[in-house]
Amino acid sequence: MERKRRIGLTIFAAGLAAAALLALAVAKVRTGAVGDAIALIGEARTGGLTLVLPDAVKNVRVREALVPGRPIVVIDPGHGGHDPGASGVSGASKEKDLTLAMAKELADLLQQRGRVRIALTREDDQYLTLEERAAIARHLRAGLFLSLHMDSAPNPMAKGATVYSLSDVASSVEAARFAAAENRDDTALSSEGDASVRALLADVALREQMEQSAGLAERMLKRAAGRFELRPRPHQFAAFHVLRRAETPAVLIEAGYISNGEDEAKLMTKEGRAPLVLALAQAVEADLATRAGH
Numbered sequence: 001m002e003r004k005r006r007i008g009l010t011i012f013a014a015g016l017a018a019a020a021l022l023a024l025a026v027a028k029v030r031t032g033a034v035g036d037a038i039a040l041i042g043e044a045r046t047g048g049l050t051l052v053l054p055d056a057v058k059n060v061r062v063r064e065a066l067v068p069g070r071p072i073v074v075i076d077p078g079h080g081g082h083d084p085g086a087s088g089v090s091g092a093s094k095e096k097d098l099t100l101a102m103a104k105e106l107a108d109l110l111q112q113r114g115r116v117r118i119a120l121t122r123e124d125d126q127y128l129t130l131e132e133r134a135a136i137a138r139h140l141r142a143g144l145f146l147s148l149h150m151d152s153a154p155n156p157m158a159k160g161a162t163v164y165s166l167s168d169v170a171s172s173v174e175a176a177r178f179a180a181a182e183n184r185d186d187t188a189l190s191s192e193g194d195a196s197v198r199a200l201l202a203d204v205a206l207r208e209q210m211e212q213s214a215g216l217a218e219r220m221l222k223r224a225a226g227r228f229e230l231r232p233r234p235h236q237f238a239a240f241h242v243l244r245r246a247e248t249p250a251v252l253i254e255a256g257y258i259s260n261g262e263d264e265a266k267l268m269t270k271e272g273r274a275p276l277v278l279a280l281a282q283a284v285e286a287d288l289a290t291r292a293g294h
């Protein structure tokens, strides 16, 4: 009995010592190896992309909701500054101006309705890289990210709106080509030091992000159907870096073809854009409400 207790105590003491050693080891890893890895990632970033981010983020104004603590919707007017985007068939419109006008209308409407906070990646005619746009969404921990664009095609008959959601497999050759063109200014991403580590950690989150993005796209198209002309297959999938890097449910909306006279005329007026703007606002609110509910 006595002997057993002594052995028990010895085992207990040995256990304590092991626990202490383990704690020491953990602490060492925290301040040592892992800490170094984090520092390295930080250095890689200051050498590359992250240096330019604070400026883009600093200029962003967040519009408050009626109730505090609501999720932030980041609206991204495509193109800007020296990048005009597509040109309208009439010669009187540029994609960068139409996306900005529409983004402001959507922001104003959402603000009036008061259910979400809103931020625009740009509020004037300035150029931002895709990485800067996505960084704004990440920095604000956006609940949703919407990138607004106007389509253009060689076929003047092409018309109607399309919503693209993030995927690693494109839904068509055209969608893949479009994503490749949109991703063009993102060459810096491949040189990022932490890309592989992040890829491993983020895989599950990425699947969820894709699913939620697809759900948002479907919701938007359901709201818009019958009120605004859509393309025959309006939900497309493609690997857009700007959507992926936003690290939140994200869609890219092509409001219509400004290479088509009818679509361009409609997209050049506030009244013409209004039904789509309303559908987007309603879908955004419904989407965030659903996700807040569980």
Ligand SMILES: [Zn+2]
Binding pocket: 078, 079, 085, 086, 095, 149, 150
């Ligand atoms: Zn565009």
